[in-house]
Amino acid sequence: MMISVEEAFKRIVETAKPLTTEKLPLENASGRVLAAPLTARRTQPGADMSAMDGYAVNSASLTGNPITLKLVGESAAGSPFGGTCGAGEAVRIFTGGIVPEGANQVVVQEDCTANGDMVTTTIGPEIGRHIRLAGIDFARNQIVLDQGTYISPKSIGLAASAGYDHLMVHRAPKIAILATGDELVPPGKKDFAPHETVNSTAPQISALLTDAGANVRILEQAGDDLKALKAAVKKAAGADILITIGGASVGDKDMMQEALSAEGMALDFWKVAMRPGKPLIFGTMSQTKVLGLPGNPVSAFVCALLFARPLVDQMMGRPAPMPTGVPLPLATDLAENGPRQHYMRARLVGEPGSRHLDPAIAQDSSLVSVLAQCDGLIIREPNAPAVKAGTLVPFLPF
Structure with missing residues (x-):
């Protein structure tokens, strides 16, 4: 019995569950999905910090008229000032430096004139100016990444x-790919006979x-030998997914389904x-x-x-929504x-912003050159009527 694409997608994809979890070093986690919420172990920034190079002051010391303040210390990133900034005082501060106790404003250095241990400015009071408050990014014990976040x-x-x-992320699936057929030869073979076909599909699907991770x-x-096929299937032991290429049809040489069933596969559909x-x-x-893919390279690629x-x-x-494409003319x-x-x-033609879809003239499923020259797939529903140029149709890029 032949089933629809939608039904096949439901049975293959929507019934699958996320795999078990594993703990990965941060630098190896890109492309994975977080298996549990991530709670911050610290507050960032951990204290009020300067956003600019300048002078930390108490805004009550500023009037908007020229005023001279006494320099009492320095606060740099990683080297805070340990004292207090009082009235009539200033602390030289650098970007990322902790704002000292008693200060609540940073005056940028361009608005100041320093002379020895004194600094003069005409800036008026503005509490919090040029200060990054503690926890403005995130706070300790705050959830910063939700479960299910793509890393x-x-x-x-x-x-x-x-x-x-x-x-802690979901494990990546282990996939074994098995290409079959007496005609197949590796891409790097020195010479090719007319009856031989290069195994291009396995590296493409790989x-x-x-x-995808x-x-x-x-x-x-x-x-195309049942005994050899069964032995090859055994080598996929431990894989989460076995993808076979070829032998999925009903010809005398198409023995893939028989070999898989002999090795214990419960068939859902074919x-x-x-x-x-x-x-x-x-x-x-x-x-x-x-997942047993057809042998024709384009057919196998589309199914994959x-x-x-x-x-x-x-x-x-x-x-993992069903690929339904985006409408383009x-x-x-x-x-x-x-x-x-x-x-x-199909190829995308035209200038960016006014792209149109140009279907390939040759749609034969053996033509890998056509596939390589195209940008994606036009999706045509069963029994869809004829359509004119300019009509919007679903397009699935690849």
Whole structure:
């Protein structure tokens, strides 16, 4: 039975749960999702600090007319003044220096004239001027990052400032990729025979999912032999996700589903009403989710983009909505669509701010050159009517 793309997404992605947690050094946590709220271990800033180089004073000493104050000390970042700033006194202060007791205003150095241990200014009183108050950034015991926060360089800086050098995050999924087919040869082979096909899909899918944060390993490819396929599947033991490439259809050489079932996979479905990508296997093998992609490279890429990458997001605790695209206008007319949801490769054309979608003339699912030249996929609903140039259609960039 063939199911819709929406139903396939629900079964593959929406039923998945975030993986267990692990504690990572701060510098290795980018791209992960925080598994628990992060509470500040300190207050920042920890005291009232100067925002400028100048002189800390008590604003009651200022009149707006020329007044000369006595310099009684200095406060620099990391080296505070230990005394009190009284009436008629000033403390030389630098950016980041703690405002001394008794002072409540900083007069910038450009508004002062220093002469020995005396300083003169005409600035008037303004309590709090050029002072960063203690805790203005965050306070001790305040939640600074919520559970579920996506960790990025900006949040790493906040976590470090809050006193953390490790973070508790959801574990990244371990993915095994198995490419199959007697015709496959590695990209670096010295010479290529006409009957051979380069295994381009495995490194492509690996890059897509590695960029999403997964830990990916490519298994040694297997030929179209049931015994070899079963042995190759065994090597995926311990993976959270097994992605197979090829052998998902119904030809005499398509034995992937049989091999997976022999190794204990409980099949959920294997046909989706989409193109490219109709023969898509999904099931569970012990604790491993199995996603069997078609052998055609474009079909495999589209399926990985729609299902595998969101599955990685879901297992890492990140939001994983179904990829529905953004509306953009067509640069050319499109004919009516057939009964399956169609993901058409397209280029963005025109100037920024007035982009249009130019569908590739050739949509054959074997054409990796066309895929590489395009910017994303136009999404056409089943039985969608013909549309004219300028019509807004959903576009999924990649």
